[in-house]
Amino acid sequence: APDGSAPDGSAPDCTERPDAADAPGAVALRGEERLLTGASDDEAGPVVAATRYLPEPDWGVTVSVPEAVLYAPVRELTRNLVAASLAVGVLAVLLAALAARWVTGPVRSLEAAVRSLALGAQEVPADATAPGELGELAAAFNSMATSVGERQAALERDRADLEQRYADLELLTHAMAHDLAGPLTGIRGVFDLMASGRIADDAQRELLVERGGAAAQRLEHLIDDLLVLIRAIGTPLQLRPVDLEDLVDTASEQLGLEGVMTRTPLPTIAGDRALLDHVVTNLLTNAASYHQPGEPPRIEVTAQRHGDHVELCIDDAGPGIPEEERAASLEPFFRGAASGTRRGSGLGLPIAARVAARHGGSLRITDSPLGGARIVVSLPTLSPTEAPPAVPAAGSG
Known part of the structure; x- marks a missing residue:
């Protein structure tokens, strides 16, 4: 009923629902405007209700929304935020x-x-x-x-170089004491005989003088070679562009060799001109000394490029160097079986090997197509753009 009584006019029974006074409808009929939460709806569960009383026609209006529906966006937002x-x-x-x-x-x-x-x-x-x-x-x-x-790395290279130089100088010292004694003994013997007065024959005196002169010349050549070897071992290199073709031509002319054939163009390299001149002269002299009996010397000079190095090859038609003697041939004062009666200093190949090593190259001995020995000297090349220009050999045109 509009006044809140039962349909039969009796008072409403609130004993079964002790919270009926706070029910949304009761609140609305009392004229209270409230927002109720936690109210129960048998079908929708807990709801949120808003009430309003309308005097005419004495109604209480209630609007309710299930809490699950009302708070769903909030819960969703909360979950999203979390x-x-x-x-x-x-x-x-x-x-x-x-x-x-x-x-x-x-x-x-x-x-x-x-x-x-x-x-x-x-x-x-x-x-x-x-x-x-x-x-x-x-x-x-x-x-x-x-x-x-x-x-x-540079210090390690310097250390290894110094150790090699020390070993070379030690070997050179022992060898000098042995090989210098020979010519000196010969010269002293000649002077002793001449001074004794026992040589009355002019022919014998002339022969002694000739032998003494030969011993002195041999001693001079030996000292020259030793000086070059010492320089090759222990002094700084004077690097300049060196024209190998000019070097070979000049050495051949000075030695009076007419059978030297240059088969390929010889390039310009970076090197110490004085040392390389001595090397080429010694190698050509050795090649000219070894030839077949009754035949003129045959010497061929070629060059081959390998990367930043050039290999200078000097071939002869002599007896060659046995493979078992090739390593020893690079040691000072070694004389192999092929040397025969030749009385060289035994320093030509050792000097060439050490000069090549000081230039950053190497020397090796192989068999020659001519039947003799091939000496291969590897030396660093020089870029055509480098300066200064090549230094000509002394006495060259």
């Missing part, structure tokens, strides 16, 4: 880890490079790709490490 917060948190952790790695990675790389350098190795470069000052520091460290490595 999920977003978790995602942001995880992303923040990842970004922090990446940032830490971005910052500490170059530092760790630099630390590893420093440790590697401290242990004497340069295999671990610092990461120079890092931005800013860390990258600049890493690049500067790498440059320093490269410079240190180059200096260490």
Whole structure:
């Protein structure tokens, strides 16, 4: 009923629902305007209700919405916010880890490079790709490490070179004491006989003088070769462009050799002109000394390029050098079986080998197509753009 009584006019029974006074309808009939939460609806469950009393026609109006429907957007928003917060948190952790790695990675790389350098190795470069000052520091460290490595390599080469020079000088000292004694003994014997007065025959005196002169000449050649060998071992090189063709032609002319054939163009190389002139002269002299009996000397000179080196090959038609003697032939004062009665100094090939080594090259002995020995001297080439111009040989046209 509009007044809130039962349909039969009796008072409403509220004993079965003790909370009936707070029911949305009762509140509305009392003229109260309220927002009720937690009210129960048997079908929809808890609801949120709004009440209003209308004096005419004495009605209480109630509007209710299930809590599940009303709060669904809020709950959805809450879930979304929680999920977003978790995602942001995880992303923040990842970004922090990446940032830490971005910052500490170059530092760790630099630390590893420093440790590697401290242990004497340069295999671990610092990461120079890092931005800013860390990258600049890493690049500067790498440059320093490269410079240190180059200096260490240079020091190692110098140490090995000094050890080789010391060994060569020690060997040379012992050999000099032995080989200089021969000519000196011969010269002293000639003077002793001449001074004794026992040589009355002019022919004998002339023969003694001739022998003494030959011994003196041999001693002179030996001393000249020793001086060249000492220079090849222990003095700095005077590197200049050297025209090999001019060098060979000049040496052949000075030696009076007419059978020297240059089969290929000979290039310009970087070298010490004086040392190389002595080498070519000695090699041509050796080649001219070894030839078949009754035949004129046959000498061929060729050159072959191999990368940044040129191989100067001098071939002769002599008996050759046995393979078992080739290594020993590069030691001072060695005389092999093929030398026969030749009385050379035994320094020609050793000097050539050491001069080639000082130039950054090498010397080896092989068989010649002419039937004798082939001496192969490897020397560094010279770029055509390098200066100064080639220095001509002394006495050349």
